[in-house]
Amino acid sequence: MISTSLARRLSLAVLGLSSLSATVAAAQATTSQKGVGITIANIDPSVKPCEDFFHYASGNWLKSNPIPAAESRWGSFNELADHNNATLRAILNDAAKNAPKAAKGSNAQKVGDFYASAMDSAAIEAAGLKYLQPHLNRIAAIKDLGEMQRFLADPKAHTGSVWYGMGVGQDDKISTQYAVQFGQGGLSLPDRDYYLKDDARSKAIRTAYDTYLVNTFKMLGDNEATAKANAATVQRIETRLAKASKARVDLRDPYANYNKMTLAEADAAYPNLALPLTLKEEGLGAAKEVIIGQPDFLKEVSAMLKDEPIADQKQYLRFHLVTSVVPALPKAFGDESFKFSQVLSGAKKQQPRWKRMLGSTDRALGEAFGQLYVDKAFSPAAKARAKQMIENLRTAYGERIKATDWMSAATKTEALKKLNAFTVKIGYPDKWKDYSALTIGRESYLNNILAAREWASKDEISHFGKPIDRNEWGMTPPTVNAYYNPPMNEIVFPAGILQPPFYDPKADDAVNYGGIGAVIGHEMTHGFDDQGRQYNSEGNLKDWWTKEDADKFNAKAAIVGKQYDAFAPLDSVHVNGKLTMGENLADLGGLTIAYQAFEKTPQAKAQAKIDGFTPEQRFFLAYAQIWRTNARPEYLRQQVQVDPHSPAQFRTNGPLMNMPEFYKAFGCQDGNKMMRASADRSKIW
Incomplete structure (x- = not known):
């Protein structure tokens, strides 16, 4: 079951209505x-x-x-x-066709251009790593812990899911207020146990993951030896995170995962996370308290940021950045990602691009797209x-x-x-989200993904x-x-x-x-x-x-x-x-x-x-x-x-x-x- 903040717990089910027919x-x-x-x-x-x-x-x-x-x-x-x-595909095809004639900044224009850029695989192939390279360069330029902290605090860093999760959601004990929340995260595999268990299937998944890592680094330009070394680094860092992570059953205890402390207390407990800087850069400088979901995990991340060589941390960030935008990269990246996912899911072939890009549009512009859907x-x-x-x-x-x-x-x-x-x-919704601050165009699907990601983060943080x-x-x-x-x-x-x-x-x-x-x-x-x-x-x-x-x-x-x-x-x-x-x-x-x-x-x-x-x-x-x-x-x-x-x-x-x-x-x-x-x-x- 799907949520916009760490506090929200959504649960899968089916529903319906009835009358005497x-x-x-x-x-x-x-x-x-x-x-x-x-x-x-x-x-x-x-x-x-x-x-x-x-x-x-x-x-x-x-x-x-x-x-x-x-x-x-x-x-x-x-x-x-x-x-x-x-129904949704027909809506998107019409939106993409009519977007150039739609009012600039309208939902119709944004939905149409987002989907059109996502479906333009020829343009994506021709661009190569052009739109990704500035973000890779930022990671490459990091030299020490201070620069790493400033980079991680920047909401425009766009590294994907790294180290831990942060969000703004309802305070579980004061439901009339929003709170800043931190919790475990940073893993690429579906669960901590995939890194830790020694059964044959877990080992086979880790082997396939290593192949995926190596091939991804090679596509980024690394030679064979460097790619293998970087793959081992990512596996090692994520395994260390996995060892510090709580098991899924333990995450079901809401009291154990509610640990409120002052920002000063959190900064003292996790000094290398630079939480005051992070909150300030995110626009949450007024926050005086935070809720920590898994204190031992955050303690380990704080230690890792100091212990792990900066060069190794950069490879971890590099991989997570790339894998967070795979659909917007040349086809070879998507093919490697799918090969690995097959080991987990058993699917025999990849879903057609239109279906994957439909999902991407729904995630990025859900309520703008949703308005067009419910009208029909x-x-x-x-x-x-x-x-x-x-x-x-x-x-x-x-x-x-x-x-x-x-x-x-x-x-x-x-x-x-x-x-x-x-x-x-x-x-x-009775009141739809306002996407006026989000700019979407046809030039770059990758830039559209990052713009939508940045907008969603700002939208969530604006609740505080x-x-x-x-x-x-x-x-x-x-x-x-x-x-x-x-x-x-x-x-x-x-x-x-x-x-x-x-x-x-x-x-x-x-x-x-x-x-x-x-x-x-x-x-x-x-x-x-x-x-x-x-x-x-x-x-x-x-x-x-x-x-x-x-x-x-x-x-x-x-x-x-x-x-x-x-x-x-x-x-x-x-x-x-x-x-x-x-x-x-x-x-x-x-x-x-x-x-x-x-x-x-x-x-x-x-x-x-x-x-x-x-x-x-x-x-x-x-x-x-x-x-x-x-x-x-x-x-x-x-x-x-x-x-x-x-x-x-x-x-x-x-x-x-x-x-x-x-x-x-x-x-x-x-x-x-x-x-x-x-x-x-x-x-x-």
């Missing part, structure tokens, strides 16, 4: 009729639903939809993204229907909280207060000292995703995901509640998962639970953790129940709440069959079919190591194995694989 109204008068929204042909009847519901619901689809060569996985998210991309692809009526369904789910959640038999009255009161305080954002901007979004409108943001206590659903198969206005309520309803419930449950529950109704990191209730919650969550630890997508590759805890709890809670809300609909009460399935069966089939996914082994290995989300088959089967409602719908019996013994089930909400 004419299809359902007609179905009430008959035993069974043909429905919309569930693809019956996807079902594999050779698999028993109570043995493996993932393969029962989508088995035929899995067999007939091999992973495209340019993808590492393929599922409903990808299908919807491809559908959206067709998202109606006010869809937004209104989504709002109604969300309120239905909120009502059902409140009923579940009140009915819990393990939570005290005092904690229930606070939980309901938090639930009722959820802010809901649907489709697109001002009231919290509650109109801000962490995802762009075309995004096929959703999130919950704890300090804002908000649930957010971009326009991109409010489409089939997640939401279908022609489908019956069972389909929409099993699809988008479960996603809405998922995001709501993030407010009450093992991390989100630690924030109160105002978005502050503050304990509102009695000790007894917290202990009971943790015991129930531990059952879920144990369940997922046992899941293995590949031989000897197990899901990490602690890393995926929040998402697993959100899946279970979201589906439970969506089911309760669905049971109130006329369709559920009428009990008419559609396509031969009861309303409850259609609900669970809809849920399972949104998670249909084929994934490469390389992708799955990386997912279980770095992703807080479980693989798709366990996001399907895992929650259902805890739900008596599912057992009843499909007549599951003791001994069926999908049916857990009562003592092994988890029921929280």
Whole structure:
């Protein structure tokens, strides 16, 4: 899951809306009729639903939809993204064609020229390193620690992600204020363990990474021996950073990662980071306090800046600068980057340039581009229907909280207060970002990337000292995703995901509640998962639970953790129940709440069959079919190591194995694989 500051935690899910359709109204008068929204042909009847519901619901689809060569996985998210991309590509082609005639400085001009420069591969090839060289020269000119500190403090240094992360975001304990935050970073590989583990796959990845490093340095002009030496230097520096980094499970503890201190205290603790200079150059000179996410990591970086030879540090910066702008460099750089990424993802070929540059435009000019998208692809009526369904789910959640038999009255009161305080954002921002200070042209794609990067940094830093901007979004409108943001206590659903198969206005309520309803419930449950529950109704990191209730919650969550630890997508590759805890709890809670809300609909009460399935069966089939996914082994290995989300088959089967409602719908019996013994089930909400 995607964020503009270190404080923001965004979480992947699906979402949608629902209303009683004419299809359902007609179905009430008959035993069974043909429905919309569930693809019956996807079902594999050779698999028993109570043995493996993932393969029962989508088995035929899995067999007939091999992973495209340019993808590492393929599922409903990808299908919807491809559908959206067709619309987005048409918008961008028109924008690029019409940009010369558009008003200079308008969003249409900027979006069109950015995409046109990105797609002009001939110009990029002809330019070579022309536009990159001034930035490489700046790095080469650094002579000592003082000059290195001044360079790193310069917001125009454009080195990519080096040493650590810095940003401005909400203060987790004072959610009405922005704070300056620092945290670990600086690695090129997806996780610290890739540098530290000695299993065969980790070694193979490091070997491939070394090849990538060597070839990149050679393309920059180094001879073979120098390139190999510089590659070894980067690996050594990043390995040292990895050893100082916290593991992903440890990063899930919001209290342990909140360490506020005065700027003077931070400067004394990390003297070689030159934090006062950095804040001054970034326009944050008024900051008197900072929040340090991982103090031991920052301490090690401070030591490294003094210990590591300046010549070695320069090679580290040089590589990170280059790899942060690969798409804007000659094709050979992109080819080398893709060769290495293949080892991680298993993809057989590179995505077409238009698709990669579409993503680049979305990242650089997300809301300018997004405005053009929603004008074409998202109606006010869809937004209104989504709002109604969300309120239905909120009502059902409140009923579940009140009915819990393990939570005290005092904690229930606070939980309901938090639930009722959820802010809901649907489709697109009410107020769009202002890109007037960003200059985009057609001369250089690389310069456009750096200009957009600089603008985004200034935009984030400009928040400091001002009231919290509650109109801000962490995802762009075309995004096929959703999130919950704890300090804002908000649930957010971009326009991109409010489409089939997640939401279908022609489908019956069972389909929409099993699809988008479960996603809405998922995001709501993030407010009450093992991390989100630690924030109160105002978005502050503050304990509102009695000790007894917290202990009971943790015991129930531990059952879920144990369940997922046992899941293995590949031989000897197990899901990490602690890393995926929040998402697993959100899946279970979201589906439970969506089911309760669905049971109130006329369709559920009428009990008419559609396509031969009861309303409850259609609900669970809809849920399972949104998670249909084929994934490469390389992708799955990386997912279980770095992703807080479980693989798709366990996001399907895992929650259902805890739900008596599912057992009843499909007549599951003791001994069926999908049916857990009562003592092994988890029921929280």
